[in-house]
Amino acid sequence: MCCSLACGDIKGRLTQLFERVRSVQKKAGNFEMLVCVGSFFSSENHHHEELQKYIDGQLEVPIPTYILGPNTDDETVHYRDQEIEGGEICPNVTVLGKRGIFTTLSGLSIAYMSGQDGSNLQPSNVQKHHFVGDDINYFAKKANDSNFQGVDVLLTSPWPKGICNFVQPPENYNKDSGSSLVSHLASILKPRYHFSGTEGLFFERLPYRNDKGTYGKTQHVTRFLGLAPVGNEEKLKYLYAFNIVPIPHIPREKLTVIPPSVTNFPYSSLEKEQSHNADQSAQPSGGYFYDMGNAQNQRPYQQKRRRYDNENPGERNPRQPVSRGPCWFCLGNAEVEKHLVISVGIDSYVALAKGGLTSEHVLIIPIGHFPSSLHLTESIKYNLPIFLYKITYKDSLRKFFKSLGKECVIFERNFRSQHLQLQVVPIPSGTTNIAKELFQELGETNSLTFQLLPSNIDLTKILSEGSPFFLVEFDDGEMLLHRIRGKFPLQFGRQILASESLLNMPDRVNWKDCEISVEEATQSAQSFRKMFKSFDFNLN
Known part of the structure; x- marks a missing residue:
């Protein structure tokens, strides 16, 4: 069992965060790590002075901490070219980098994608702090492995678009916000936990099914959490503790147990929309292919068309009722009125x-x-x-x-x-x-x-x-x-x-x-x- 912490936007409030972490550790014991989503840096000078004390060793970070890359061009200057390859900001604080999947010593698999959605920008305007369709295909290639079962944790700064489908959204949430690329990424990687920031809200969503409403397959569920910024005035939750047994160490029958309260897969309508943009004539049956024919989904230096197979066969559970064809009443069906x-x-x-x-x-x-x-x-x-x-x-x-x-x-x-x-x-x-x-x-x-x-x-x-x-x-x-x-x-x-x-x-x-x-x-x-x-x- 891996006990870890997740945190929302820090925005330079390092001491406030780490004092809170010490308090939690004193009560609950030590945690393996702290993962952070959203913006780590702030534009305020006194926050830069605070960070410098950690860099110089005057203050200590109490737990191995992993952060994402920049979300704005202004933040980029603080990363010292670590936004792509990653690296250490100060002792015990590590930038994960642009995108990737890494495995901890305990076997926990953590996928990450830094930055903001740049899919609507012209190629010349795509900066280091943007991700585009080509970044999604990077993960699709990894998910093509026949042994791929998903990842334990996914870290993104933006919320996935459509995450509030089938559930009551948090107060003050803009239903039109979020990134459709992040939704597609979550669909590909099937994380057991997905943490996001930048919305300024706390939201612990009901788990959702990854079998997309088809009862012929049984897959594990995903738990999404939107975390608030550190020190927010509304006192919304910004620090979240979670326990998880890594996928390689848990029997499949336990991994795929569905909890009592779940919803259908929330991104079905987005996937249907995406399928219209894909080159269906060249796409393998059941494969995932993010449409790279649109220049907005390509980086200026990467213009090749790619398609990857993301079919991940599941196990048939005879006890589950099976839908025979499209159902007018399944809320995940696009045909529902x-x-x-x-x-x-x-x-x-x-x-x-x-x-x-x-x-x-x-x-x-x-x-x-x-x-x-x-x-x-x-x-x-x-x-x-x-x-x-x-x-x-x-x-x-x-x-x-x-x-x-x-x-x-x-x-x-x-x-x-x-x-x-x-x-x-x-x-x-x-x-x-x-x-x-x-x-x-x-x-x-x-x-x-x-x-x-x-x-x-x-x-x-x-x-x-x-x-x-x-x-x-x-x-x-x-x-x-x-x-x-x-x-x-x-x-x-x-x-x-x-x-x-x-x-x-x-x-x-x-x-x-x-x-x-x-x-x-x-x-x-x-x-x-x-x-x-x-x-x-x-x-x-």
Whole structure:
């Protein structure tokens, strides 16, 4: 186990940082090293005087410290030509250099890429403190090794673009910021930890999957941390301790264990955009190729076109549900109609129903690909992503509808459906018992038998994993279950709720008859999101 520290932008505040490190070491014991992201130097003269004391040996650095290269042209002058090859700034402080992967004595692999994204600059304007597409291909070549499993740690100054997809971003974060090149780098290297700085924020993101939502492969997850600057006025966290067993020393079955709370791979949309820029006719199947045909992605002295294979075969896990083709409800899929999304939690999200019965008809959907509630229960047993906020979203929506003087019915149809959807439909207050009777009476009319279940029953005790079923849940916790054998009317749930005794909307039974324009749907989603805001646990 390697115990290390990571730090955000230092900006010359060396003594403040190292005093904090000594304090941490006194309480928690010694750490192997300190890795730093963001800007190390400052333009203020008194910080230069402070550094000189460490260079002269008047002050000592208490821990081996590794820093990145410059982020601006002004910072470059402090590196004494060490921004490319690396070198020692002062005793115990080492510049890693422009880019590379090095391995510590304990076996920890650390990848680093210094500087800022220069991919949008003309070649003549690309400076030493910029990285471009050619730098990404440098890493792609290394990842082409058939034995490559990823790296333990990745250090970059900029945040990756799209890192806040599927999660609530930190306050004051600009969603348009970040580097798409860093996103591609993270996709290639699959770091177990990725540290970045320069945004002036602290953000510990939920781990994300590196198998990009395809359940045929199992790969380890990535934990991203954006670290704040040392001595920031907001008292945001700038020093982070982490323990990690290096990849060569951990069995694959432990390396690839997926923690309970994860999200899908956040960079899928960026990779899809990149694929349009690549030369598909010459690209090997499954290979990674950063488009070098664009001059902005080349250094002036490196004009060759390169393509590298980044396919890293994983192991098939038969216990994981597999998506058969593109899924409209997997949040990582580019086809998802994101204008309908209301709220995104750790493991699930809420969206307006397309062609909903009413403007308040919503869906609770797992972010990962799960066909039914039965698979969610199985996932807990096998330590796969669990639907952690399923109950919380149910409770939040019930409280929300209650504030509007309404009750709600939640139903699930595990029949001719690819991805679990919990349909949440508000009904007039005091009509829950009417709804129960209608489901049972009209069920008998359609030769559908319903079984009344108590609240909080474990469905796996009464249903096998592959069993098709229709389940209705009411505000009092009671449920009605129909075990589907043979045919089942796909619009049955809507038919009951649209009946004259409840919503009285017989013309809205089929969702295709209720579709509205993207503009209208976007406006409805915004309106619902605003009303639901005080009930959304992700925001409170």
